[in-house]
Amino acid sequence: MAFNGMCARAKIAAVVAWFLAGYGMAFGEVVTWPAAPGPSCTNDYVLSVTGRNVNVMTVRCNNDDGIVRDETGSRRDNEAWRPHKTRIACIGDSITYGFGLKDRARDAYPAQLQRMLDKKFPGKYEVRNFGNPGRGVYTHTKFKGTCRAFVSVPEHALALAWHPDIVICNLGANDWGEIDKEGDGRLAKGTFAREYHALLDEYRNLSTKPKIVIWTALAPLGKAHGCCGKPCVETLNAELVRFAGEEGLPGIDMRKPLADDIESLVLKDGIHPDPEGSRRIAEATFKTIFN
DSSP states (O other), X not given: OOOTTOOHHHHHHHHHHHHHHHTTOOOSSEEEEEOOOSTXXXXXXXXXXXXXXXXXXXXXXXXXXXXXXXXXXXXXXXGGGSOSSEEEEEEESHHHHTTTOTTHHHHSHHHHHHHHHHHHSTTTEEEEEXXXXXXXXXXXXXXXXXXXXXXXXXXXXXXHHHOOSEEEXXXXXXXXXXXXHHHHTSSOTTHHHHHHHHHHHHHHTXXXXXXXXXXXXXXXXXXXXXXXXXXXXXXXXXXXXXXXHHHTOOEEETTTTTGGGHHHHBOTTSSSBOHHHHHHHHHHHHHHHTO
């Protein structure tokens, strides 16, 4: 671990990160350590932890005024300090996560999207999977005793901290049980749209101003799934189409790449795609990004 040119605060941060990594607590992400502003220590440091290896890089000067400057104190645009790769954040539920796949790191749709991008545009894009199983849009519902909403989970915070350039959002399947309540008065009409808007606003407000793409029709269900054929599925899909139109967002109809042979493209639970189903999802996402 090299400490050349680092202030004491950054040295302490690097030692702590190295210690945690040695106990199997590697961050797995790039972690920014902001130094206190002042003439002797004005830089932010980025700690990249892999196993017990910690790389420390001075990347920007970020004082209390929130203005990004270089080491000379000159004001700089944020983009000047970003890696050259375009960042694509895949946020969503268990389908994004790759639930049920034997090799999630290889076969989940974000991983397959990365390979497609690498083949077409080597070294130009970086895709990260921020899926979290069981998550949805509604903030009043619970999952395993905690708030079900994606906005409440660590993956949301990590995706925001990464400052993506493109956000692909797959949410809604875990909201099927609630969407009909907006129609019969048990839930205020417009709740889904309002809470989805609030979630996406957190990405819109990032300095990168990412392009946001949402699934406007969720992947179809196999016969084994309990919601297969139920009206709530189409009610939710219709709401997603309406929402995307009002928000001016590009959408992906995920029924199209899967509907022709859905029973052979999902696992035994009737909802989670197998590797080929995930490949088709990745392909549809690729086409939408470059449409």
